[in-house]
Amino acid sequence: GEDVEQSLFLSVREGDSSVINCTYTDSSSTYLYWYKQEPGAGLQLLTYIFSNMDMKQDQRLTVLLNKKDKHLSLRIADTQTGDSAIYFCAETPYSGAGSYQLTFGKGTKLSVIP
Amino acid sequence: DAGVIQSPRHEVTEMGQEVTLRCKPISGHDYLFWYRQTMMRGLELLIYFNNNVPIDDSGMPEDRFSAKMPNASFSTLKIQPSEPRDSAVYFCASRTTSGGYSYNEQFFGPGTRLTVL
Numbered sequence: 001g002e003d004v005e006q007s008l009f010l011s012v013r014e015g016d017s018s019v020i021n022c023t024y025t026d027s028s029s030t031y032l033y034w035y036k037q038e039p040g041a042g043l044q045l046l047t048y049i050f051s052n053m054d055m056k057q058d059q060r061l062t063v064l065l066n067k068k069d070k071h072l073s074l075r076i077a078d079t080q081t082g083d084s085a086i087y088f089c090a091e092t093p094y095s096g097a098g099s100y101q102l103t104f105g106k107g108t109k110l111s112v113i114p
Numbered sequence: 115d116a117g118v119i120q121s122p123r124h125e126v127t128e129m130g131q132e133v134t135l136r137c138k139p140i141s142g143h144d145y146l147f148w149y150r151q152t153m154m155r156g157l158e159l160l161i162y163f164n165n166n167v168p169i170d171d172s173g174m175p176e177d178r179f180s181a182k183m184p185n186a187s188f189s190t191l192k193i194q195p196s197e198p199r200d201s202a203v204y205f206c207a208s209r210t211t212s213g214g215y216s217y218n219e220q221f222f223g224p225g226t227r228l229t230v231l
Binding site for chain 1: 145155156157159164170205207209211217218220222223224225
């Protein structure tokens with residue numbers, strides 16, 4: 001079955017870059033995602049990458065995908081205190097009925113030190 | 115649009131009581147998902163519906179859990195009887211497959227924090 005692993009905690013200083021890593025097991029994943037959960041709120045899609053891409057950049061966010069190693073990373077440049085949240089890696093497994101499901105990692109809690 | 119609406123936001127109940135969680139998806143969305151979030155197990159998919167029909171309930175922990183979607187704008191998750199190990203945050207999410215989007219953006223509600231004493 002599918003499995004998504006990520007470290008649970010990351011602490012960075014304001015202004016530094018944050019890198020959150022994730023590994024997954026399903027080689028047939030079509031899309032991989034980063035969702036963000038702020039305190040007391042639900043998850044919100046932050047960015048996603050299609051499996052035939054190596055990199056995607058969106059303002060301060062850079063997503064890197066290494067399909068060979070099944071490794072996904074999210075880099076946040078110039079990290080701000082407002083970036084403090086839990087970041088979830090997720091994948092869409094490729095199977096007819098399951099293609100609408102998301103398999104989530106346990107989330108990485110990012111703490112930004114002022 | 116108000117987004118996905120869940121009620122109540124907090125529920126405290128005693129073991130053995132029936133608990134009903136409610137969800138209103140975003141209008142026009144044809145998929146609805148129920149998740150449970152705990153520190154130990156992270157985010158687990160319990161069940162999801164497509165056009166009000168349950169598609170996969172393999173994540174429902176046991177017969178004490180049941181979910182319904184009587185119409186496109188309302189779903190319930192019921193736990194009867196509740197147990198302390200059911201304490202968690204329960205999220206509802208919805209998505210649309212119209213508009214040609216091939217990626218899977220699910221819109222989450224704020225969650226219901228359930229505490230079973």
